[in-house]
Amino acid sequence: MNFSSKLLENAVAEFAKLPGVGQKTALRLVLHLLNQEKEDVEKFSGTISKLRNEIRFCSTCHNISDQQFCEICSSHKRxxxxxxxxxxxxxxxxxxxxxxxxxxxxxxxxxxxxxxxxxxxxxxxxxxxxxxxxxxxxxxxxxxxxxxxxxxxxxxxxxxxxxxxxxxxxxARGIAFGGELEYVDEITLGRSIATRVPYENSLSR
Amino acid sequence: MNFSSKLLENAVAEFAKLPGVGQKTALRLVLHLLNQEKEDVEKFSGTISKLRNEIRFCSTCHNISDQQFCEICSSHKRxxxxxxxxxxxxxxxxxxxxxxxxxxxxxxxxxxxxxxxxxxxxxxxxxxxxxxxxxxxxxxxxxxxxxxxxxxxxxxxxxxxxxxxxxxxxxARGIAFGGELEYVDEITLGRSIATRVPYENSLSR
The missing domain is CATH 3.40.1360.10 (Dna Topoisomerase Vi A Subunit; Chain: A, domain 2)
Known part of the structure; x- marks a missing residue:
């Protein structure tokens, strides 16, 4: 692409590094941001920078968390x-x-x-x-x-x-709920016959 | 969605504001950024912030430009x-x-x-x-x-x-090069007959 501005080219290159985002989509996103208010774009970039710098992982379960221990690990109800x-x-x-x-x-x-x-x-x-x-x-x-x-x-x-x-x-592995038998792939169907369960156990509690 | 972190939720919300980006895509992009090095994410957010703050528009043609006059407007070859x-x-x-x-x-x-x-x-x-x-x-x-x-x-x-x-x-408007006649829409085809050009003029120079 023929960019008229180095700033634009750099921004498009950064967006194009994201998974599933090509050059054309990146350009569309960047031009969208250019049309937004300065404060909104500042908030966008600030939020991302803050996320990467301040994010923590729960010391127990390693899930993303804002504190040292996540809500689930520190809950008495769990x-x-x-x-x-x-x-x-x-x-x-x-x-x-x-x-x-x-x-x-x-x-x-x-x-x-x-x-x-x-x-x-x-x-x-x-x-x-x-x-x-x-x-x-x-x-x-x-x-x-x-x-x-x-x-x-x-x-x-x-x-x-x-x-x-x-x-x-x-x-549990097997056919999904709502799945029609004729569309289930062979491996799933074959295994779900081999690993069949007694009818009483198949009812969800 | 049930976010385990406010920082994560904010970042997903910001990405989901982009055109064509839903909650699930936004989450995928944010988790991708979380897996990158801090410097790379800093570069990403910095480039976007810099773009919006420093971008200029050519005083003559109003195209995006890094200088007061864009390369095209200031070129003697144009x-x-x-x-x-x-x-x-x-x-x-x-x-x-x-x-x-x-x-x-x-x-x-x-x-x-x-x-x-x-x-x-x-x-x-x-x-x-x-x-x-x-x-x-x-x-x-x-x-x-x-x-x-x-x-x-x-x-x-x-x-x-x-x-x-x-x-x-x-x-010029009409049927596109490589376009097969049977697939051209009625309006385009009708108009391209009405606005037909002498054969000599139709050859591109």
């Missing part, structure tokens, strides 16, 4: 003996939105992925082991993506955690 | 007697990319649109009239969108400019 292991903060938000879970979390910060060069030492694995050694935890639930990376991570963590006297579970 | 009237800086970039135009520009900063409350006084109309009174301009080309707003703007400007002894033209 069952501290039940830990749900997730990949990142989006998963915490998704599970919280269901209103079906009353335990606490442990945010790994990623999944084991040799292809991307992410090993156990890049994740919050040691801190999870530590929590289990110190605290009175009764159950650990793995709520990780049903992908190769998710399964690898569960396999690794299971080996690490079986030394403790706790029950270890994973969230 | 034909200063030929002015192409466009809506915004994106149109200047598009025309420059064709390498087919050697004149200068006049950026209106919008189009007349009563529906959106944009009248002639919101656009750089007076400054265009001024340029024509002072400078030795021979031709004005309207390169505006082929929409209701574009046509309204051309109609208005034409009335304003016909007092001057200059030729006024609009960019």
């Amino acid at each position: 069952d501290q003996s039940l830990i749900c292991v997730v990949e990142d903060t989006r998963d915490v938000m998704a599970i919280e939105n269901t209103s079906q879970y009353n335990g606490v979390y442990h945010v790994l910060g990623g999944l084991i992925s040799p292809m991307d060069g992410i090993g156990p030492s890049d994740l919050q694995v040691d801190t999870l082991v530590e929590r289990l050694s110190n605290d009175e935890v009764k159950e650990v639930i793995f709520a990780l993506s049903a992908t190769m990376e998710g399964d690898t991570t569960i396999f690794y963590l299971h080996k690490k955690l079986k030394q403790f006297n706790i029950s270890i579970s994973t969230i | 034909d200063q007697s030929l002015i192409c009237v466009v809506e915004d800086t994106r149109d200047v970039m598009a025309i420059e990319n064709t390498s087919q135009y050697n004149g200068v520009y006049h950026v209106l900063g919008g189009l007349i649109s009563p529906m959106d409350g944009i009248g002639p006084s919101d656009l750089q109309v007076d400054t265009l009239v001024e340029r024509l009174s002072n400078d030795e301009v021979k031709e004005v080309i309207f390169a505006l969108s082929a929409t209701m707003e574009g046509d309204t703007t051309i109609f208005y400007l034409h009335k304003k400019l016909k007092q001057f002894n200059i030729s006024i033209s609009t960019i």
